[in-house]
Amino acid sequence: MNVLTHPPRAGLPALEDRPHAVIVGSGFGGLAAAVRLGARGYRVTVLEKLDQPGGRARVFREGGFTFDAGPTLITAPHLFEELWEICGRRMEDDVAVRPLDPFYTIRFDDGETFRYSGDTDAMRAEIARLAPDDLAGYETFMAASEEICRVGFEELGHVPFASISDMLRVAPDLVRLGAQRSVYGLVAKHFRDERLRTVFSFHPLLIGGNPFSASAIYALIHHLEKRWGVHYAQGGINRLVAGIVGLIEGQGGRVRLGAPVQEILLEGRRAMGVRLESGETIRADIVVSNADSSVTYGKLLPQGTRTRWGPARQRVAQWSMGLFVWYFGTKRRYEDVGHHTIALGPRYRALLDDIFRKKHLADDFSLYLHRPSASDPSVAPDGCDAFYVLSPVPNLLGRTNWEAEAEAYRRKIEQRLAETLLPGLSDEIVVSRVLTPQDFERDYASLHGAGFGLEPVMWQSAWFRPHNKSESIENLYLVGAGTHPGAGMPGVLSTARVLDRVVPDPDQLVRSHVGA
Structure with a gap:
């Protein structure tokens, strides 16, 4: 496989003398970008508004249970390994990754199953x-x-x-x-x-x-x-987040938590730093936004900044579905349930039509059930199981009032799981937490609560997607699900690889400033 990487550069100037790259957001796209830019000689600061790194890949811990909030599986693990290699280290020294077999079990509504593997x-x-x-x-x-x-x-x-x-x-x-x-x-x-x-x-x-x-x-x-293959990180995907933060800090970079960015600052049409909601201003030679592209162009740039991807374009865009996620722990183990199960409902095309086109919250659903304790007892107390169940739902362009509907919807899912995969579930739950599209909008600044940003249709892919190098603003770059090539961990890690081609080396950037 042809992989474009920049090995660590020898003879770098002192950290304080290097050009400064500020990264807005610490999802996997932002973290991977920080490692790659740090290896090329940039001084890097990552700004995260939440109280922990990872963005959607943050972690919830309660009652001895560990729940990955977002991604639960690893495909194309070599893209993670590259980040350690760039730093002259080995991923296996920090994170234990194990292959899963089968990848997942698909359960049809009539109880028939299909074990999907490589x-x-x-x-x-x-x-x-x-x-x-x-x-x-x-x-x-x-x-x-x-x-x-x-x-x-x-x-x-x-x-x-x-x-x-x-x-x-x-x-x-x-x-x-x-x-x-x-x-x-x-x-x-x-x-x-x-x-x-x-x-x-x-x-x-x-x-x-x-x-x-x-x-x-x-x-x-x-x-x-x-x-x-399909893999799992022992201890949870959050171990990968912690490992990459360690790489950044080992390069001399900094990850600041509880530091929400209010605005990307411009000089003319050139990004020159950010202002935090606290009022603090941070100067930068380049700004990399790991925020959703709709937020980058619609909210973070100064009001009135004209761009190709502003509010007018966003009004005609197609957005991914919303996600309802229920995290729960049980005081018993369900040994017959595998690591990943896709539990299909009675409808397929019609249910997706309800979700994507009609934006109607249906009475039936299909579910993705994650049981990490099947492979990793460390994520639950002895004799217990940790679960995460995800249901695709309409995004907030629909009319679902999640404050009123969330608990009733959770109970429907609980009942369905008890009838099919997890008998007696209602009496076994000891920890419970949900995320709705409203939480995605609040916590992750996801426009319309869309779980994955722009929907991956042809006219919103490749050149038709917001570009990794902003066409409108000099020294502004985008990573994450909202830019090319798109969502999913291989996708967001690849957005950071694109930066190797579009971000100039630090010495070139300095020369361009000197000549300006």
């Missing part, structure tokens, strides 16, 4: 059990996914799309790969069984997309998982 023989056996006539379709689909992954992720995932010519250059490949088709449309071309069409098309939901409208380019996820 083992080709095991997958063929599962398909033969459910729909043997689709075995040939599985082979052709995985070959298509491999080619899409090679182009869409390995070749283009870390390449900036700064101009329309960049998009036109790859357009023939995208058309050849069927990017204009939806993920479900591509899957349906290869599978006839509706259960398998669901199994192989739901993955865009992991990055905020509707399988019936997300570009088929996102079918790359299947090969990405097969090639690099």
